[in-house]
Amino acid sequence: MFSTDLIEAARVSKAWPFQEAQRLAKRYRDGKPGGKPVLFETGYGPSGLPHIGTFQEVLRTTLVRKAYEIVAASDDGTPAPTRLVAFSDDMDGLRKVPDNVPNKALLEDNLHKPLSRIPDPFEKYESFAAHNNAMLREFLDRFGFEYEFIAASDRYNSGAFDDALKQVLRHNRDILDIMLPTLREERRQTYSPVLPISPKTGHVLQVPVEVLDAETGMIRFTDEDGEVIEQSALGGMSKLQWKVDWAMRWYALGVDYEMYGKDLTDSGVQSGRIIKALGGRKPEGLIYEMFLDEKGEKISKSKGNGLSIEEWLTYGSEESLGFYIFPNPKSAKQLHVGVIPRAVDDYWQFRERILEQDIDKQLGNPVWNLLRVKDSSGSQPPIGSGDSLPVTYGLLLNLVSVLGATATHEQVWSYLGNYMHDMDPDDHPDLYRLVEKALAYNRDFVAPTLQKRAPAENEAAALRELDARLAEVDPDMAAEDLQTIVYEIGKNEAHGFDNLRDWFKALYETLLGSSQGPRMGSFIALYGVENTRKLIAEALAA
Template structure:
C-alpha cells in the first residue's frame, strides 16, 4: 500500500524550522468571502489539516492549531454571477463585505452568509479549526500592534511595495485603505498624508470607479481600531506578524504576492511562515474555477452527489499537479476513492485512509473499508440508462450484481441515493445531444451480440465473461477493439464513451441488455 508522502514532507520541513517546543505551531488558511465558497476554498483547509495531522504523527508532543481567516473587511468590487438580488447589492459596491446586506436574506451580512457556508461544511464533519474574522481583528484592536508597526516602518513598507508597481501609481500608493466615515466605502478613498507619531492619516473619498462612486468626503482618522485597513498584500504580512503564523499554503497565482508579503513581514520584525505553493483547480474544460462564476463543483454539489470521503481523497492527491473537477468527471473521482477504500487500510500510517480517518476523528481500522468492486460509474450509467431514480431500486440491482454490497449496506444505500440525485438532476438539465456518426462496419457484430444475449435468457451473467465475449466479437473480424467499444457507446447510449460494457450488461441483466441492443438495431436500421 502506497503512503501519501507530501503532507509528511511538509510536516518535517515545519519541524526543522521550528525545533523548539515553546509554543503551539500555528497553521493558517485564508478565505475571501466575495462569493459562495467553492472546493478550492475548502481544499486549502483540508490540505492544511493533512499536514497538521502528519506533524502530530511525527511529533506527538507538539501542540498545533489551525486558524481559518476570513477577509471580510475587503470591499466588494463587482457583482458575483452566482448570487441573487443584484439590485440590493449594487448600492453597496465598494463597501466592506461585512457591511453589505446578505443577498440570500439569511445572515447579518454578505460575508456572514459566505463564510457561514464554509463553516457549516467544516463543522458538519468535525474538522478542527479556529475561525478568525478580519473585521473583528481590526475593530477589536487585535491588529493594532501590527498597524502601529506598519506606520512605524511606513517608508520601508512603502519602498518594498512600490518597487512592484508601475511608476504612475507609486506616488499615490499607501498601505492604508481608510473606510470612509461618510459613505462607508473602502475602495473610493485615498490617503493624503500620514502622521506616524499619532498613528493618524488624512484622506479623501474621491476615487470613482465604473461600478461605484465616491462621496467627496474628506477627514482625519486613527489607523487603529478598524477605522482603516491595509491592502491585502500588507494585510497578509500583518496577520503573519501579529498571529505568528508558522505555515500557510497558497495557489501558484499568488507566488509573487507571497514573496512580497514575506519581505514586509520581516520589515515589521516578524518571521514569515513556511510556505507551500499548490497548483490551481480547473473545471472539466480546463478553466480556472472561480467563486464569482461558480464553475467547477460547489461544496453543495459534493454533499449532494458524492461521499465526503471522495472529496477528501481527491484533495489528498499531489497539490503540485493541476486537477480538473466538474460534474461530468465526478463519477471517475468517486471511483478513485472507492478503489482506495477497498485496497488500503486506515491502520497503515500515512496511507490515504489513514489521513481521511485522522481529520474526521474516526477509528483506525486494520481492514479495508469496502469489499465490493462495484463502481460509482457503473451504477450511475445504469441509473441513467434505465431511468432508475429511486435509491432502494438501484441498491437492489447492486446487491444482485455483487452480494458483497450487503456487507456495507448503509454505505451503498447512501451511495445509491447520491447517484440517483445526480442522474435525475442531470436528466432535468440535459440538452438533446448531437447525433454521433456510427461506423456501420460493426453492425453485424451488434446483431451477433443480440443473439448471444437472447440465448442467455434469465440466467445470471458474469460481467467479465461478457466483456471477454465482446472483445472476441471484435477479434473475429480483426476490428480495432477501441473502435468497436466506441461504436457500442454511440449506438447504445448515444455517448462517445461510457462504462465497461460487460459489467454494465451484467448488472442490468440479459433481458434488459437485449432490449437496449434491439432498440439500437431498430434505430440504425439493423
C-alpha cells in the same frame, strides 16, 4: 497516540502533505517555543459566497496539518499540537456588487465601506460580512473541518490588532520602500500602507497618509470632501492594504504555515518582505496551481466556467471531490463535471487497497489522508474490511442510462438485486446515495447525448452469436464467466475485428448508445441476461 512505525514512515514519506510537514518541522526543530501549537491559516474574502477554491484550500491545509502532527510527534507518540485558523478579511471595502445577491441597490449604496459595516442584502444578519461569514462556517462545518474562525473586523474593532498596527506605523517608511518600486507611477501617488476609514462616509479610503505618532496611532489624511483629518488608525478606524494586511496578520497571530494560489505569488513575496520589516518571520507554505475548465482555460467567476461545490455534490460524493483535489497541488487540474464519475470510482479503488498496503504506501494513499481529516483519535483511520462498492459508479451510470431518463431510484435499486444478494440500503449506504447522483448525472449529461447506431454486418453476426450464447447460460452466471463469453466472441476471427477494442466499441455504440462503456460481463450480470438479449434484439432490428 501514534505508533513508532507510523512516525518513522511519516518522517521520510514522499507524499506531498508529509513533504510539506517535514519542511515545516525544520522551522522548529525542538517544537514551537513554550510548547505553543503550530498555527496553520487559511484566508477568505467574504465579498462573495464560499466556493470550491475555499474547500480545496482548507482541505489541503488540513492535510498538511494532520501530517505535521505525526511528523513532529513526541517520542511517546503524542501528536504535535496544532491550530487551524480560518480568517475572514471582512474589513475589506466592497469594490463591486456581486452578481448572485438580492437587493443589489442596497450594496450599491454602500460601496467602499468595510464588508462588516454594510447591511445584509439577504436580511438575515447584522451585516453582509456576517452573512457570508456564517455561510463560510456552515460550509466548513458541513465537511467536518476542525478550525477556529477569526474575523478581521473583530480583531480591528476590539483593538486586538492595535499592537501590530502600531508596528506597521513605526515601519511605515520601510514598507513604502518595499512597495512603491512594485507599483505604477500613478498608483504610487496615492499609495499608503494604511487605509483610513472616513469618519464622515465610512468609506475605506485610498489616500496618502502621514503618520503623526506611531505610539498613539495618530495619522493625518485628506477626506473625500477635501478636509484634512487627524484621527487614530487604531480600534477599527483603519485597515491595511492587502499585502500589508496579510503580513500584519501573520505577525499578529504568529502564523507558521499558509498556502495560496499561483495568482498570489507576487503578494506572497511582498508580504514576506513586509513581515521581515516588522520583525517577524514569513510562514512556510505551498504555492498551488489553479483549476482549469474542460478547455484547459483558467476558471473565472465572471466567465462562469467553473464548477461549484453544489454541482459536484449533485453528481458525485464529497469523498470523491477530496480525492480529486488531493494529488500534486503544484499541477493544474481540469475541473468539470466530466471528471466526476472517474473520481468516484478511483476513490473506492484506493480505499479498497488500504488494508493491503504497508504503512509507507498508506501515507501516499489519498484516501488514508482524507479519512484522517475527520479522525484525530489515533494512528489508523477508521477503515473496515468491507469498505468497497459492490458496483462501480461507472457501471451504475451505464445501468441508469439503459433504463432511461425516467428511471427511478426504486427501479435502479431493484436491478442491483441481480448483482447483490443483500439489498438492505443500510448495509450499502454509499451505493444507495450514489444511485440518486447517477440518476441526476444521466438526466443532465448522459441521456441527451446517447445515440445508438445500427450494427455493421460483421458486428451483427457477432451480436447474434452473443445472443445465442446468452440463451444457453444460467441467468445467475457470474460476471467473470459472462465476460469470458464476450471475449471469446470478440476473438473469433470469423467476425473480422482487428482487436477487442473494436468489438467492445461496437457493443457500446449499438447496445448503449455511447462510445465508451463498462466491462460487459459486469453489465450483463447487473442488467440481467434476458434484458441484455432484448437490447441485442433491438440493435439487430435497427
